[in-house]
Amino acid sequence: xxxxxxxxxxxxxxxxxxxxxxxxxxxxxxxxxxxxxxxxxxxxxxxxxxxxxxxxxxxxxxxxxxxxxxxxxxxxxxxxxxxxxxxxxxxxxxxxxxxxxxxxxxxxxxxxxxxxx
Numbered sequence: 001x002x003x004x005x006x007x008x009x010x011x012x013x014x015x016x017x018x019x020x021x022x023x024x025x026x027x028x029x030x031x032x033x034x035x036x037x038x039x040x041x042x043x044x045x046x047x048x049x050x051x052x053x054x055x056x057x058x059x060x061x062x063x064x065x066x067x068x069x070x071x072x073x074x075x076x077x078x079x080x081x082x083x084x085x086x087x088x089x090x091x092x093x094x095x096x097x098x099x100x101x102x103x104x105x106x107x108x109x110x111x112x113x114x115x116x117x
Contacts, residue, residue: 016047
């Protein structure tokens with residue numbers, strides 16, 4: 001299943017909805033180009049992976065690359081709605097320690113708000 005992407009903005013945070021498979025090749029290139037193109041507009045990005053059904057090592061590499069790119073742009077990339085399969089893959093590779101992961105996009109967006117002192 002090919003990767004499909006849609007974007008929207010919520011409270012100044014860009015939500016990137018991913019549908020299908022994130023695998024090495026056209027799919028990883030599509031996500032990379034889409035997210036890197038958004039960084040000048042807003043470097044606060046949430047990848048909503050609710051409808052992502054498969055992630056291979058190329059997809060994981062792209063997530064790492066995008067995480068680094070958003071940090072360089074002064075922002076942050078966060079993950080929301082990951083499936084058990086994707087959580088397991090991130091846990092095995094220890095990438096779960098790198099990414100901030102949220103149960104849904106609302107919690108991810110809220111995490112960008114300034115916390116009261």
